[in-house]
Amino acid sequence: MIDPDECIDCGVCAPECPIDAIVSAEEIDESQRQFVDLNITLAKQWPSITVRQEPLPDAEDWRDVRPKLQHLARERVMS
Template identity: 45%
Template sequence: MPHVVTDNCRNCRYTECVSVCPVACFHIGAEMLFIDPAGCIDCGGCVPVCPVGAIRDSFELGPEEDHWLAVNAEGAVGAPTITTPQPPLPTAESRRAELGLAG
């Protein structure tokens, strides 16, 4: 099962994860990143580098989070592939603080 980007990425869009992805399965949207489930090889390299804990293995999702599989699959369609880190969104630090992860 693939990894998925969850709500913690929304309004942050940190991109450290793309630099460790061996298969270029990340796609960039206006507010967050998406993982193409067809391309993800489930290596897990992206998980520890995400500064907001937004990336999860799909088997770890609870029933109330299963929708993130579809969000990623649909978001990846038509969104550009990203393979090089880019600056986070201007709202990233405030979102990180909102998540209790600032500092």
Template identity: 45%
Template sequence: MTYVVTDNCIKCKYTDCVEVCPVECFYEGPNFLVIHPDECIDCDECVEACPANAIFNEDDLPEDKTHFLALNEELAQIWPQICDQKDPLPDADKWDGVEGKLEHLDKSVPEA
């Protein structure tokens, strides 16, 4: 079992979850965060810390968000690990709660 970051994180990228994660299992893309499923210890700290309510326990994923489990695993393999809290994206408040954000996901690998 793992926790899964879903679409409401896209274009927001609050990192409050990163700050509380005891095992540093978050990975960062240009406009989204993911959780590496093999590193997550199911502590639940990230769920309450996420101001966008974008993180779910794998067992509690809404039916329309189940594809995010595979997406988290895929992107955690190519994106760099993030260990420190950063500022959210500039328009995070504007994007929080917007429907249909998956089309805005940038899967590119950030430059080092």
């Protein structure tokens, strides 16, 4: 999630996303518009990532899964 109140719209994060999931709210496809509000909500709840991390071990397994929304765990999971 990207906090729109903290984002400075520099565009640095988009090319860092390995599956091109980061899209400007102004450029998002109408079929994906629901995710703008979801992003705003979850960005306020989830901690910010401030250091680059390795992808989760099963990241490739999820790359082409569509739709994913039903798998979203909104609660913060502590490890």
